[in-house]
Amino acid sequence: MKKLLKWLGILLAVVVVVGLVAVAGVYIVSGSRLNKSYDVAVQPITIPTDAAGIAEGGRLITIRGCNGCHTPDLGGTVMIDDPALGTFYSANLTSGAGSATAQYTVEDWDRAIRHGVKPNGKGVMIMPSNEFSVLSDEQLGQMIAYLQTVPPVDREHPKPKVGPLGRVLFVAGQLPLLPAAGIDQTATHPASVPPSASVEYGAYMATTCQGCHYPNMAGGPSQEPGGTPAANLTPSGALANWTLDDFKTVLRTGVTPDGVEINPEAMPWPAFQHMNDVEIEAVWLYLNSLPPALPAN
Numbered sequence: 001m002k003k004l005l006k007w008l009g010i011l012l013a014v015v016v017v018v019g020l021v022a023v024a025g026v027y028i029v030s031g032s033r034l035n036k037s038y039d040v041a042v043q044p045i046t047i048p049t050d051a052a053g054i055a056e057g058g059r060l061i062t063i064r065g066c067n068g069c070h071t072p073d074l075g076g077t078v079m080i081d082d083p084a085l086g087t088f089y090s091a092n093l094t095s096g097a098g099s100a101t102a103q104y105t106v107e108d109w110d111r112a113i114r115h116g117v118k119p120n121g122k123g124v125m126i127m128p129s130n131e132f133s134v135l136s137d138e139q140l141g142q143m144i145a146y147l148q149t150v151p152p153v154d155r156e157h158p159k160p161k162v163g164p165l166g167r168v169l170f171v172a173g174q175l176p177l178l179p180a181a182g183i184d185q186t187a188t189h190p191a192s193v194p195p196s197a198s199v200e201y202g203a204y205m206a207t208t209c210q211g212c213h214y215p216n217m218a219g220g221p222s223q224e225p226g227g228t229p230a231a232n233l234t235p236s237g238a239l240a241n242w243t244l245d246d247f248k249t250v251l252r253t254g255v256t257p258d259g260v261e262i263n264p265e266a267m268p269w270p271a272f273q274h275m276n277d278v279e280i281e282a283v284w285l286y287l288n289s290l291p292p293a294l295p296a297n
Helices: 002-034 051-063 066-070 106-115 137-147 164-171 199-213 244-253 277-289
Strands: 078-082 086-089
Touching: 002 164, 051 066, 051 137, 106 137, 199 277, 244 277
Parallel strands: none
Antiparallel strands: 078 086
C-alpha cells in the first residue's frame, strides 16, 4: 500500500508539473503574440469634405457592420465579459471622453481599419480588419470622413483583458483575437471599385459577411460565444430556392420567403436595408457563383 501511495504521489506531482508547464507555455506564447508589433506602411488617401461624400461614408459604416459592434452612436460597448474568456469592449470611435481615436491621423485610421494595427504598432483585438482589408481608398476615405464628423460621445471603456480560457483558445487558433496576424500587410489597395451587378463586386461587398458565415459562406456555429449559428449561403443552403427578389426582401424586411422573421440580433438585416439594388444583386450573384459547401462543424 505504501508503494502504491508513493507512486500515486509521484504521478500526481508529474501531472501538476506538466500542467504548470502547459499553463506557463500558454501565457508565454499568447503574451508574445499579443505584444507583437506590426510595421505597416500606408499610402496617402483623399478624405472628402463635401456633404455627399461624408453621407456616403455614413452609409458604408452602416452596411459594413460598424454600428453592430460600436453601437449606433459609435461610442462602443461591451462585447465579451467573461472571467474565463476575458473582457473586451468595442472602442469609442467618436471624439468624446474615452475615445480611442480622438488623436488619430488619416494614416492611423487606415492602419486600424484595413490592417488591424494601432498607432503603437500593436494589433487591435477582435477588430475584424480582415473583412475591411479589401476596402478601396475611395470608400475608406469616405468612411474616415464620416468618422471624423460624428458627434462626440462621452463613454469610457476598460482596456481589454484576455482570460485564461481565452488565452488557451487563442493559442489553439480557436479565438481570433488578432486579425492583423492573418492580413497581408504588404498588399496594395484599389483606388476605387466601381459598383456593378457582378460576381466580382459581390465578392468585394460580401467580405462583411465572412465574420458570421465563414469565408466560404457555408455558415456554421457562431464564432462568438453563445451566438446563433449562421446560415449556409452557398447554393446547397436555404438560398437554393430563393429568387433575387426574395433575397432583397430578406435584407430589407428581415422576413424570409417562408414568413420567418429573422432576429436582427442574430442577422443584422436592418443595417443591410441601406444597401442599394446594385449592391444586393452583386452579392446575390456572388453567392450563387460559389461551389456548394457544407456548414462548418
